[in-house]
Amino acid sequence: MSYETIIYEKKDTVAKIILNRPEARNAMTGTTFMEIGQALDDADKDDNIRVVVIKGNGKAFCAGVDLKFSMEQLKTLHDQEKFFRFGNSVMLEKMESMGKPVIAQVHGYCLAGGFEMMLAVDLVVAAEDARIGDQHINVGLYGAGGSPYRLPLLIGMRRAKDLLLAGRLLTGKEAEQMGLVNRAVPADELESTVDALAADMASKGPLAMRLTKAYINRAVQVDYTSRLEHSLMSCLVLNSSEDYQEAMKAFNEKRKPVFKGR
Structure with missing residues (x-):
């Protein structure tokens, strides 16, 4: 274009x-x-x-x-x-x-x-x-x-x-x-x-980046309890991803992770 x-x-x-x-x-x-x-x-x-x-x-x-x-x-x-x-x-x-x-x-x-x-x-x-x-x-x-x-x-x-x-x-x-x-x-x-x-x-994990940015932006819009709940749910969503598995594997293998954004 x-x-x-x-x-x-x-x-x-x-x-x-x-x-x-x-x-x-x-x-x-x-x-x-x-x-x-x-x-x-x-x-x-x-x-x-x-x-x-x-x-x-x-x-x-x-x-x-x-x-x-x-x-x-x-x-x-x-x-x-x-x-x-x-x-x-x-x-x-x-x-x-x-x-x-x-x-x-x-x-x-x-x-x-x-x-x-x-x-x-x-x-x-x-x-x-x-x-x-x-x-x-x-x-x-x-x-x-x-x-x-x-x-x-x-x-x-x-x-x-x-x-x-x-x-x-x-x-x-x-x-x-x-x-x-x-x-x-x-x-x-x-x-x-x-x-x-x-x-x-x-070089950072794109899923983690997306979730972190979204909830930093929402920090001033929700109450304290909701902030914690949103953080917990985002953590669980990320931990169910391929990127999370890659992060853990890379840590154990002492190398940089290769993130795929999924």
Whole structure:
């Protein structure tokens, strides 16, 4: 499949989605939403793929939704509602709910809708000099991609209010210190760091990865007793799989397991 606004690559067990509008700091349009969603679907269905990396081409990760596109195509409230519901469904919610981990590789500007996308992935590695923030409030707007909900879950209410209400912009290093990104590294080490992380995660058992991600995401949605019950049932499901038998056999034979995802 050919794409207009992204590059989609698959190598070994890792899929990469590369935002490819560098002339616009990878600002997103409806086509971008659709193409990212299609790539995520393909990666999730491909049994050979274990990890997804999303990154930006050029000098930025993503500057948000393309304002020219917004002014030309999102003139009515109905247009806006349809557009943002579509983006949330095919992109942000899909990143959260898919069974494979999604890593954001952040450099340059990560703003507005790009920031919202960063919040929806599982892990974030950023360049130390990246510029990260929501910024909607600075121009009198409210983002439709869930920052006021997701951000407090990641860094707490006080810090979330500080970032969102003041419209603050953080460096990658500051974002790491706040717990907003997992790692901040020098810009020239960003690619290799993400590649190493993706390869390491891809070596883990895919069934265990899928279950663990799902129940971490549900941790804030269920009560304590339900959390324990879900954990127990997930453990039993995994222990009935071929991957579990392979893990035990590999441990006894003192070798790395070869997981098949079943």
